[in-house]
Amino acid sequence: MQKHNTPMLDELENGPWPSFISGFKRLRDQHPEQRINEVSNDLLGQLEHSYETRKGYWKGGTVSVYGYGGGIIPRFSEVGKAFPKSKEFHTLRVQPPAGNYYTSDILRQMADSWEKYGSGLVTFHGQTGNIMFIGANTENTQHFFDEINDYGFDLGGAGPCVRTAMSCVGAARCEQSCTNEHKIQRLLVNNFTDDVHRPALPYKFKFKVSGCPNDCMNAIERADFAVIGTWRDDMKVNQDEVKAFVSAKGRQYVVDNVITRCPTNALSLNDDDTLNVDNRNCVRCMHCLNVMTKALSPGDDKGISILIGGKRTLKIGDLMGTVVIPFMKLETEEDDDKLVELAEEVIDFFAENALEHERTGEMIERIGLVNFLEGIGVDVDPNMVGSPRQCSYVRMDGFEDAAKEWFDNQAEKAAG
């Protein structure tokens, strides 16, 4: 094997942060399998070529495993003549266990399978949340999938389909968690396995679940369907811990860092160093709970909010998800069914109404939130807006009927 010179990549072996280039070289120089040595060598060669010319040299194509239409990111080299051993270098997107937990045993088992068939390079995890097994040729893609599928792992989404979902560590290790994040993740994404594996939607559709409004999964910014844990009764205040916090940090610290940082002025510090919370005006932003984690915690009446339509730049610019379900309980099996039914409604509506390559957020931007709500059968709610309409140029001849509907709905809710 003639080793490629990689003077530019070699510079990425300097410095204290762990170097991925050193890892590639270990595979090239130390791995017992010649196939892996050669693949790594040519991969290094092609990457060096990219560094020299400041251009990428992979193109897509179609590769999938038997029975599926997606889940593989096909990569064929445009400079495969010069770097033949890595000329087919596909990534398998594999769905991680909800919450991204692993035992060392299962990781080793994956490593064993992967070095049989792939390049030996893997990332936990890609931006969508998949385990990325980077670098297998077309034939081995199938063999590797067959092997890991036998011990419980399945491909994620790629292309216009329901994508792999994500949930935060949540109830497993976080005191702010207001829901069972991993259960919701699996409930939702595993209801749509067909839509994950056989891309047939207008464009991608992502579920993300965060256990509280800190939204560690970036769900509002990035997911078509963001589920965020929250509560609607009073937050819990342990006044002894509040006093302990004040005496440890000082009154001024508490005023400057807790009281005055509340976005709705819902907090005040009493003269006896206890805390007063205006719970009706608390918007559950989480700031005070983050600062005083021992003293403050979410209430008991927990549930979720759902925001729809978050996405990144392509094509009309970044969009945040916006509130579609201000609050719902998630305690009984019927509640779970309601959540899944809502997701089905949203995806059905999206499949039928979005233009090709349009995300849910763009579709809603084009047709208006009201049309979307009517399409999925959800009533309007003032929690869905930052403010009501500002411009009078709108036809309102149905207003009286709409007002009546509002009062009827209110009465129905009050009656339970």
Next chain:
Amino acid sequence: MAKDMREPIETGCPDGFQYMHPTMRKNFGLWDYHEHPRPGVLVHVAKNGDKVWTVKAGTQRILDVFTLRLLCDIADQYADGYVRFTIRSNIEYMITDEAKVQPLIDALEKAGFIVGGTANSVSMISHTQGWLHCDIPGTDASGVVKAMMDELIEEFKNCNMPNRVHITTSCCQINCGGQGDIAINVQHTKPPKIKHDLVANVCERPSVVARCPVAAIRPAMVNGKPSLEVDEKKCICCGACYPPCPPMQINDPEHTKLAIWVGGNHSNARSKPSFQKLVAAGIPNNPPRWPEATAIVKKILAVYKEDARDWERINDWIERIGWPRFFELTELPFTKYHIDNWTGSRKSLNASTYIRF
């Protein structure tokens, strides 16, 4: 032959409980509070008094199987054999015996991993695939991040920032790296150069036309062959036409540059989630170590660290001090390109007499 092929078992997302540390399983939903005894270590306390120490470490993210096995060996020898990965690809070890914390840290550091990334540190930069594996990248991703983390390592290992800092990179203008307190993203500066000979064979022309955000593309005959034409005055050089039609060559060794954006914040804490805003552009895409981009990131971080109050994320801080002061303190030029003209941009103008001197 199809009949010899193995049918997939469509299990979807696996249950995480089978791989979860038993103390986390036992206390699922029953956590009381957490503390942060030192950078890189969290201790979570359950309502029944059970404790779990989490030790977090940064890695090279693209792991070779040797490194993966090394991480597993450390899990077996110094932790309880359980790990998880964070959204920013840091590895976390969970243990229930405080006495094991220091030996675990020592083992990770001895093996070259970097313990840190908790609370008000600069966490691992989340990144995309870049030249290593993407089909449309304007730059590399792992290389930019490695070069930058070499320089930011002290900020990862310590918790000296006013609040946490999430940095992201994206190697095209779809920006799949996501929102960040600081984002380093590709910015193309010239319209695509079209390889007219190839268009007819590889592109579905109507879908390419439809993909352009500003309707700058139209079908045309070039040299007697069906191809596409770009109105270069209209073109915003976004590269959206490139993925569906690789002959629309948007990447250019010189004109593909980097831009830096700040103030993206996913959290609802203190203020509603926010998108990042442009602060610097025209930065050379300069492998292998991208020093110009790193210098600007370091400058922004230094000013933020100095000027922001406790708990202010970068967006909170700028909201308080205002954009004029931000540009003054960071010594970055404010240009006509910073003034938005995209749909809805009027909302970003200053419709008040709130002026800072």
